[in-house]
Amino acid sequence: MTRVLLAAIASLTVAAPGSAQQDPDLNDPKLIAAGHQLFLEKQCAHCHGEDGRGGVNLARRNLDPAGVFQSITDGREKNGIRMPSWRDVLTNDEIWQATAYVMSISGHAE
């Protein structure tokens, strides 16, 4: 029984958003391309612009992957504006793909 419980806890830990064990290679071009596709399909470009230079500009920001993953998962409310939460709408793998694309377009000073 205890073993089953520990296994369940372990699986929860592994599945937790932002877990270092789950961090994929965010420089993988396939991951970035899949993230780009999601970025368009889920209308992230609506607020951020396809190139990250939209109203909520990502290109100028220096972002960290765990923070991006968390924001996509749970949404974000700051400076009076809001991004919806994508938990259970996107899978963790898909959120990592989107994170990879966001990281690829962020941190570029204009």
Next chain:
Amino acid sequence: MRKIFAICVGLAGLFCTATAGFAADPGTEDPNNWPQYHRTANAWRYSPLDQINKDNVSRLSVAWIAHGGDLTMGIQETPLAIDGVIYSITSGNRVAALDGKTGQQIWSYEPRLNPLTKKILFAPYSRGVAVGHGMVFIGTVDGRGIALDQKTGKERWQVQLTDLADCHGCNFTSPPVVAGDMLTFGSTAGELATQGKIFGVEAATGRKVWEFNTIKQDPKSWPGESGKYGGGGAWMPGTYDAETDTVYYGTGNPGKDFVNAEREGDNLYTDSVLALDPKTGSLKWYRQEIRQDVWDFDSPYEIMLFRKDGKNLVVHLNKSGFVFVLDKANGNIENVWPISDLKNFVKDIDKETGELIGRVELPMNEETLICPSTFGARSWNSGAYNPKTGLWYNNVLDFCGYLKPVAQKVDPKDYGTGHTGSNDFGRLVLAPDGRKPGRLDARDPFTGERKWTYEMDVPGFASVLTTGGGLVFNGDPLGILRAFDAETGKQIWSFNTGSGMRSGIISYAVDGEQYILVPSGWGSYAAILLPPLFPQLEKVPSASTLIAFKLAK
């Protein structure tokens, strides 16, 4: 027209009381109050109060400031003022009653919202409350109607009206309409994979009596399965006309917004003005303004009522910028005029039939420049009509956008993605002719003849107020509140409110003193989408503030 009595003592009406003896014009009972969303049933947003006027407006000073709570998506409300009490609603449906003289809170109420509201598109917008039958009524962003005791704020009843989880997050972002013993609630739906509804509810009990589907069950209107997620809805408050016991609503756009290939009918009752019986929800008449819309030019804006030359008229601005002057009895067209000449989505409109002439269709996977943009020729924030000047004051948006339809899977459980057939809502650009992107216009509401205009580098996105003191108040996204001479358009006063405005300015009076109440707090999708076109907006701080002004003593 019955006359408003004002008692004045001292120089320049300095101590004019703000009390009026009679009502003037339809629904202007008790000029001291702002008792419903547009103040009166005619939706004029006109306060007859005249203590604050052209001669003394420069002496306005802050009487009190109140904080509205959560800042998320800004403050979008038009507060109400009844017998010296302010009824306010802010982000996340937080309701408060405040003392109109001091801003002190009398009570507050905050519903526990369905966690799903974190995922949906249209939250946590809260644009107003309705008051009647000793209760304060709200429509919530999780699809409920709630009634509170007007004196205590205690909950009296609540009813779940929309099926939030199964309607792509369709909800209420605006207040219900008090229509006699009934309340009517209009749901969001225009960018959602659902069928938008209007609900009729007993005011006393919260019992749902009827629902009206804004998607007509008619294969000619919606071929095949196209109506299943047709959108529509009615996301702004309607107008209740007690004289005919009719509630008028303007409806939202069809979906997917920018793709019409699968819905090659007229797509009723989207982009329409509806006249409904509030007791039964039965349709008395409709007037569709945009047939088979592909530009997101819906019809939810204020429905104004007039009596002119013996005729009872409806004046209604469609988001495209076409103003429809209709016979109130049957919706027949009396005139159509454009609020701006910046429009290329059609060549023209037939002023007798309303038929669009020379439509510009949107090819898939290509950008097409459309004017005006998806923000419309004006935003949802209302204009104001002053019966003394005969002028209707509106913030005009004179900019364009590139629209690019794309194939899109339909998934009502994908709550954060709009059912639009696009990757975005259009890449905004300034007008090709280089004109200023915004202005405040004063026009005849029946003919469109323009009396004056005030141009702006950043357009206005707040509702306008006009008063019996011959003034027009307008707020801008940078936070500047301005007062204009209603006759001439001359700016005669301004004040920096500290944040941008997307809300409704009102006027009321308590104990003989007139107040101008200004909600200030930049937010909403405008705050997200406009900065690439208007970089000035990048640094506008968020807020949720009610600022009350009165004349300095």
